[in-house]
Amino acid sequence: MHVHYTMKAQTSWLQARLVVDPVAMRHGYEWLSDRIYHAAATAKKFHRPQPSVIDAAGLTLHTWEADDDRTVTIAAMETHSQHTILHNFEAVSNAMRTCMGDGRNSPIFSEVQSYM
Secondary structure (H helix, E strand, O other): OOOOOOOOOOOHHHHOOOOOOHHHHHHHHHHHHHHHHHHHHHHOOOOOOOOOOOOEEEEEEEEEEOOOOOOEEEEEEEEEEEOOOOOOHHHHHHHHHHHHHHOOOOOHHHHHHHHO
16 A cells, blocks of 8 residues: 655654654654754744843744735744842742742742742
8 A cells, every 4th residue: 555645835844753763763853853943043033141140121022924914913922031139049939930820010029038
């Protein structure tokens, strides 16, 4: 029995499958990881936080224009932030997790104090 596959209009690595043989699986995984890494790197430029202790925040808005009605929509939003908080890392981690999980917008210092 012969099954005929046709090429879809997608990137080839989206159709990739890893095989059972351990050596082939490792090579396939490395190949697939390499393709994903380079595709992501070319699709989005990552801005690393500055190598200092200055607080910083940034927002990058990615838009997409639909082909049918040429309406521009928001495809993704990227946020990058860097903060220096001079407290115990566990208290800061708990405060950040609580604020993000609850969707609160409160001063982080007072939140950290509640975990001390």
